[in-house]
Amino acid sequence: MRVRSIFLALFSLSLLLSIAFSSFQLLPDSGISSSDLDAILQDYAFKAFCNPKTGVPYDAKLPKNLSGISVSAMRLKSSSLRKRGVQSYKEFQIPIGVVEQPSVERLVLVYHNLGNWSEVFYPLPGYSYLASVLGLLAYNGANLSASDLPELDIRASDKPILIKFSNVKSAPSGSVPKCVYFDLHGSVQFDILSPENACSTLQQGHFSIVVESNAPAPAPAPAPEPVAVVENGGNNKYKVWIIVGIVAGGLLLVIILSLIAGRVIRIKKDMKIQQLEQVSESYENLKITSIGSTKAPLAIGTRTKPILENNYVP
Ligand SMILES: *[C@@H]1O[C@H](CO)[C@@H](O)[C@H](O)[C@H]1NC(C)=O
Numbered sequence: 001m002r003v004r005s006i007f008l009a010l011f012s013l014s015l016l017l018s019i020a021f022s023s024f025q026l027l028p029d030s031g032i033s034s035s036d037l038d039a040i041l042q043d044y045a046f047k048a049f050c051n052p053k054t055g056v057p058y059d060a061k062l063p064k065n066l067s068g069i070s071v072s073a074m075r076l077k078s079s080s081l082r083k084r085g086v087q088s089y090k091e092f093q094i095p096i097g098v099v100e101q102p103s104v105e106r107l108v109l110v111y112h113n114l115g116n117w118s119e120v121f122y123p124l125p126g127y128s129y130l131a132s133v134l135g136l137l138a139y140n141g142a143n144l145s146a147s148d149l150p151e152l153d154i155r156a157s158d159k160p161i162l163i164k165f166s167n168v169k170s171a172p173s174g175s176v177p178k179c180v181y182f183d184l185h186g187s188v189q190f191d192i193l194s195p196e197n198a199c200s201t202l203q204q205g206h207f208s209i210v211v212e213s214n215a216p217a218p219a220p221a222p223a224p225e226p227v228a229v230v231e232n233g234g235n236n237k238y239k240v241w242i243i244v245g246i247v248a249g250g251l252l253l254v255i256i257l258s259l260i261a262g263r264v265i266r267i268k269k270d271m272k273i274q275q276l277e278q279v280s281e282s283y284e285n286l287k288i289t290s291i292g293s294t295k296a297p298l299a300i301g302t303r304t305k306p307i308l309e310n311n312y313v314p
């Protein structure tokens with residue numbers, strides 16, 4: 001009885017643990033993180049350049065497995081960016097006074113429109129997107145064949161950079177659309193949406209418009225999305241290995257815990273046997289006397305001495 005309930009407890013514990021661990025799956029599911037995507041898109045954006053003119057956007061060609069995303073690149077002298085800004089670069093309006101850190105002579109502004117991949121790379125539980133996630137990232141423009149470049153840090157020092165979204169879905173009645181901003185380190189900020197569907201920023205990153213979704217967002221709901229998106233075998237393999245790891249870890253835990261439980265049960269049994277032995281030993285201390293043909297333990301001392309009735313004189 002007790003053994004069975006211990007195993008039941010162990011089983012449910014391991015089940016709980018594996019559920020807890022499986023939430024890790026959500027993070028690396030598309031196989032590439034949003035910062036990996038930034039690096040991939042930087043590479044394709046730079047390849048779009050062929051004797052580039054400064055201040056002109058060049059659209060990049062992306063592979064089929066990224067279709068739905070659009071990327072452009074614009075090369076600028078940093079002095080020109082600072083003094084003149086860029087009146088319009090797709091949805092972005094860059095004012096004067098934007099400076100980069102560390103300082104370079106030429107920089108490349110890479111534009112992202114993640115289209116139907118927005119939720120995949122920037123999942124936001126509890127919210128739904130009314131517009132595509134747009135990105136603006138700055139890189140050193142000295143070597144146009146370079147890849148894996150780190151982003152430069154750009155900051156608007158005078159007026160903020162404006163993002164005027166087009167193709168914005170109308171918000172459900174009663175809900176208030178908000179600007180959302182993802183910085184390059186994965187933190188998220190919300191801001192009010194100005195009229196004409198414009199958001200503003202002092203820094204680079206990714207931007208969109210969201211509304212809080214009324215439907216309660218259960219934790220497992222976003223899980224199938226990235227799965228459906230995965231097309232290359234490598235990512236699936238990754239997922240399978242995570243599941244295998246979880247199952248193996250769970251089994252190992254059950255085995256270890258049941259070994260410990262077995263040990264505890266055996267120690268308890270041993271203790272019981274010892275107790276029984278002690279009891280029987282104490283019986284052995286009693287003198288065995290033969291009464292007729294049967295042997296019986298005989299206590300030497302008696303607690304109450306028998307008193308003869310006729311000692312009493314009424
Ligand atoms: C897309 O396909 C190319 C091969 O055409 C592959 O090298 C690359 O890893 C794939 N990228 C993604 C993001 O799946």
Ligand SMILES: *[C@@H]1O[C@H](CO)[C@@H](O)[C@H](O)[C@H]1NC(C)=O
Nearest residue numbers: 064067068115116117120229
């Ligand atoms: C986005 O749409 C393109 C077709 O325009 C499709 O090939 C791609 O798989 C879609 N991506 C996602 C994440 O649904």
Ligand SMILES: *[C@@H]1O[C@H](CO)[C@@H](O)[C@H](O)[C@H]1NC(C)=O
Nearest residue numbers: 142143144145146147148149
């Ligand atoms: C530019 O980068 C490429 C790739 O990293 C490298 O092979 C090349 O030498 C670099 N060119 C210059 C001028 O630094």
